Amino acid sequence: MTDMLVKLYALPPLEADIAALAAQGIIVRRGLPPEKHLVLEWVAAHFSDYWASECDAAFNRQPPSIWLAVHEGALVGFGCYDTTALGFFGPTGVAESMRGRGTGKALLLACLHAMRDVGYGYAVIGGVGPADFYQRAAGAQVIEDSTPGIYAGLLRRPPASAPESA
Numbered sequence: 001m002t003d004m005l006v007k008l009y010a011l012p013p014l015e016a017d018i019a020a021l022a023a024q025g026i027i028v029r030r031g032l033p034p035e036k037h038l039v040l041e042w043v044a045a046h047f048s049d050y051w052a053s054e055c056d057a058a059f060n061r062q063p064p065s066i067w068l069a070v071h072e073g074a075l076v077g078f079g080c081y082d083t084t085a086l087g088f089f090g091p092t093g094v095a096e097s098m099r100g101r102g103t104g105k106a107l108l109l110a111c112l113h114a115m116r117d118v119g120y121g122y123a124v125i126g127g128v129g130p131a132d133f134y135q136r137a138a139g140a141q142v143i144e145d146s147t148p149g150i151y152a153g154l155l156r157r158p159p160a161s162a163p164e165s166a
Contacts, residue, residue, distance in 0.1 A: 001127040003146035006089070006138045008116035008123055017106040021069070026076065026098070028106045030114075031066040033059055039068065042075050043093070050154075051091040054083040067110040069094065069103045079107030081115050081123065085150055088124045089115070105137045112138055126150055 018028055031039060036059040044052040058066035058080040069077035077094035089111055094103045115123050125134055126149055134140035 001129065001147060001149075002131070003143045003149050004125040004128050004131060004134050004140035005143050006112060006123045006125065006134070006140045008112060008120050010139060011109065011112055011116060012138070014106070014109045014113050017102055017109055020102055021106050024071075024101060026069055026071045026101065026103060028067060028069050028103075028110055031059060031064045031068045031078070033064065035068075039066070039075060039078060043078060046095060047091070047093045051093065054091050055080055057083040065111075065114070067107050067114070069098070069107055071098065077103045077107055079104075079111045081111045084126065085124075087115075087120055087122070088126050088150070090126055104133070108134070108137055 021028055036056070039059070040052045040055055043055050055066055055078065058064055061082060065082045066078060066080045068075060075095075076098040077092075079089070079092035081089045083090070089108070092104065092107055092111070094107070112123055124143070125140055128134055128140075131140070131142065
């Protein structure tokens with residue numbers, strides 16, 4: 001999976017996306033430390049322990065570098081930046097039942113605008129899956145020869161093996 005680069009000085013506006021979600025009852029806001037345990041549990045259950053670890057790092061920044069999408073008091077999505085590396089966006093995810101409403105785009109733009117507001121000129125989206133989405137939503141461009149990128153050599157759980165014989 002390749003990395004992508006976003007020009008933060010050329011971002012699309014955020015307000016219309018936030019307003020469209022609010023009209024559907026979805027609030028996008030920065031995460032708060034007291035809800036960290038709930039977010040980490042949700043991310044691990046819906047995505048992966050790796051992503052939960054990155055969300056943990058986002059909550060440990062001040063201000064937290066994690067944005068949440070909340071619907072009727074329940075978490076339905078998240079987006080992070082400055083977790084595994086400074087200047088990187090991700091991970092991000094939206095509950096399957098809530099996809100197709102613009103939540104992922106709003107979380108992406110909220111994070112990218114926050115990055116611009118603290119002084120970044122560019123953001124890297126590491127190990128992208130849906131490259132077309134990032135290109136359309138934020139004008140991201142593929143960074144050539146960026147695979148495997150920053151996640152090369154990431155520790156993995158060893159595969160389950162047969163018990164040793166005595």
